[in-house]
Amino acid sequence: MIDTLILPLFKNGFLSPEANMFFALIMGIVFGFVLERTGFTRAQHIADAFYFRNLAVPKIMGSTVVVASTWMIIFSWFGWIDLNLLFTPATYIWPYVVGGLLFGAGMVIAGYCPGTAVAGLGTGKSDALVFLLGVFAGMFLYFILYPFIADFASSTNLGVLKLHDLFGGNEYTSYILTVALETGIILFMMLLQKLTRKGTK
Amino acid sequence: MEKKYWNPYVGGIVLGTMLFLTFAIASQGFGASGTFSRMTAQFLVDSDKSWLDNAYIASYFRHGDNALLNWTVVETFGILIGGFASALLAGRFIFRPDKAPSYPMPKRFFWAFIGGMIVAVSTRLARGCTSGQGLDGMATFSVGAWIFMFTTFASALILSPLFKKQWNDEGEAS
Numbered sequence: 001m002i003d004t005l006i007l008p009l010f011k012n013g014f015l016s017p018e019a020n021m022f023f024a025l026i027m028g029i030v031f032g033f034v035l036e037r038t039g040f041t042r043a044q045h046i047a048d049a050f051y052f053r054n055l056a057v058p059k060i061m062g063s064t065v066v067v068a069s070t071w072m073i074i075f076s077w078f079g080w081i082d083l084n085l086l087f088t089p090a091t092y093i094w095p096y097v098v099g100g101l102l103f104g105a106g107m108v109i110a111g112y113c114p115g116t117a118v119a120g121l122g123t124g125k126s127d128a129l130v131f132l133l134g135v136f137a138g139m140f141l142y143f144i145l146y147p148f149i150a151d152f153a154s155s156t157n158l159g160v161l162k163l164h165d166l167f168g169g170n171e172y173t174s175y176i177l178t179v180a181l182e183t184g185i186i187l188f189m190m191l192l193q194k195l196t197r198k199g200t201k
Numbered sequence: 202m203e204k205k206y207w208n209p210y211v212g213g214i215v216l217g218t219m220l221f222l223t224f225a226i227a228s229q230g231f232g233a234s235g236t237f238s239r240m241t242a243q244f245l246v247d248s249d250k251s252w253l254d255n256a257y258i259a260s261y262f263r264h265g266d267n268a269l270l271n272w273t274v275v276e277t278f279g280i281l282i283g284g285f286a287s288a289l290l291a292g293r294f295i296f297r298p299d300k301a302p303s304y305p306m307p308k309r310f311f312w313a314f315i316g317g318m319i320v321a322v323s324t325r326l327a328r329g330c331t332s333g334q335g336l337d338g339m340a341t342f343s344v345g346a347w348i349f350m351f352t353t354f355a356s357a358l359i360l361s362p363l364f365k366k367q368w369n370d371e372g373e374a375s
Contacts, residue, residue: 007225007226008224008225008227009228010226020227024227027231027276028275028283029282029286030219030283031219032280032283032284032286033284034215034216035284036284036287041288043299044369045206047364051368055209056206060213060216061335062213063209063210063216064213065217065339066217067213068217068218068220069340071217071221071225086224087230087341088338089333089338091348092345093345096326096328097348099328100353101355102322103319103327103356105356106317106320107320107353107357108357108364110316110320111367111368112313112317112320113330113331114234114237117317118233118277118281119283119284120284120299122281122282123284123287123295124288124296127300127313130298130310131316132237132317134313134318135317135321136237136240137314138319138320138322139237141318142257142321142325143242143245145322146256147256158344158345160343161343161345162342162343163342163343166344175342181347182339
């Protein structure tokens with residue numbers, strides 16, 4: 001008699017570490033392929049979102065989150081997946097605020113984020129290569145700075161904090177909030193795009 | 202002849218389903234920034250063991266002497282292959298930078314490097330980037346992911362006028 005099969009496979013011991021590594025390679029290849037097909041490998045496309053010229057990037061990100069969480073809620077409803085076993089980063093309020101402000105600056109300056117730059121390098125983008133060299137330099141800088149900022153970096157740690165921990169309810173509350181927020185943000189951006197009249201798509 | 206990019210919502214359905222599959226099988230989502238942190242740490246430790254005195258670097262070597270035996274590192278290698286394969290098949294593989302035609306190349310490279318450095322530091326504070334926080338965190342309803350994405354977008358919007366010339370020449374149709 002085997003245990004009842006329940007997702008996620010790896011955490012529940014249905015997948016060997018070696019098989020999981022092989023799966024990582026396959027999923028990475030598919031992820032890189034889709035990033036290229038959707039235009040994420042173009043720094044200009046990503047930057048266009050900040051000028052409301054082309055909203056493809058926020059539209060894809062928003063619908064990705066909605067679709068992924070819809071699958072999760074359906075599978076959880078039938079008891080096929082244990083959502084608590086999925087890795088979620090803990091919430092550190094102030095480090096995330098500062099991290100986000102810096103990340104936004106870096107993105108609008110460079111036009112890439114780490115994942116899109118890797119896929120972009122695969123498509124032959126020379127600036128993606130330079131960006132990634134900068135990323136290595138930045139990591140080195142962080143290691144050097146770490147002894148001085150370690151206290152700040154681990155401050156205001158709230159642990160794994162989900163939307164429904166904040167507003168009450170359960171995963172379904174979080175799901176409804178997520179869909180509403182993502183839809184609202186995309187519609188609001190489309191409205192801003194209309195108002196600024198810069199949009200072509 | 203260049204192919205057109207996918208419709209954004211079609212892209213979202215494909216990417217969202219893939220993200221769910223990744224969680225359902227590997228128990229974690231996509232990632233990228235951690236790979237560069239681990240590669241840098243591994244390089245430093247290989248060249249001089251005393252780098253292990255650094256608490257951040259040491260955290261990667263708690264379970265062994267190879268920081269690169271990691272799910273996200275392997276997946277990031279896949280992203281490179283996938284991007285290459287897709288560009289090749291779509292006739293979009295071409296060695297060049299992404300910038301406005303008249304924008305000088307050295308300046309573009311300078312900003313790409315500086316931006317990369319800032320992004321790297323920020324991902325350590327934020328425990329992830331647009332993949333680990335923006336996609337994985339949001340899809341698992343994390344409050345931190347929303348804090349990160351809101352501040353990211355606010356900061357990018359405020360600074361965007363300063364870097365406009367990099368992307369489009371004046372009067373050029375986008």
